[in-house]
Amino acid sequence: MAEVERIRLAAITARDAAIADGIRRGVRAVGRVIEALVRAVVTFPARVDTYNALRSLSDRELQDIGMTRFDIGRVFEPGFDPRPANDAGQRRATRAA
Structure with a gap:
């Protein structure tokens, strides 16, 4: 028991x-x-400010930082990685060497 x-x-x-x-x-x-x-x-307020700042950039300015208009909506997604920035000056220096 x-x-x-x-x-x-x-x-x-x-x-x-x-x-x-x-x-x-x-x-x-x-x-x-x-x-x-x-x-x-x-x-949220900082995200809205960032989103609005990116939307105010021209297509050329976005291209310079490695983004497109399509990328703006995805900027806050986890793992978002824009393409490398447009470093035309650095490419010219590399070609000249």
């Missing part, structure tokens, strides 16, 4: 630990969501 009680208590302890772990993971996930929302709200 003592062996059955020991197994029952071990099962209860394991169940409680699993429930506590699930709650901890849930709280952390909610915290990450809240952090992401706060970060989005805080950075």
Whole structure:
């Protein structure tokens, strides 16, 4: 009978630990969501300013920084990497050497 009680208590302890772990993971996930929302709200004005500044550039100016009009909407996507900038002066120096 003592062996059955020991197994029952071990099962209860394991169940409680699993429930506590699930709650901890849930709280952390909610915290990450809240952090992401706060970060989005805080950075929104700067993102709008950057977007508007890029939209005000001419096609030539965008080309000089390695972008096109299509790239403006993607600038804030994770992993966005514009083409290398237009370094015509550096290319001329390389050809002359």
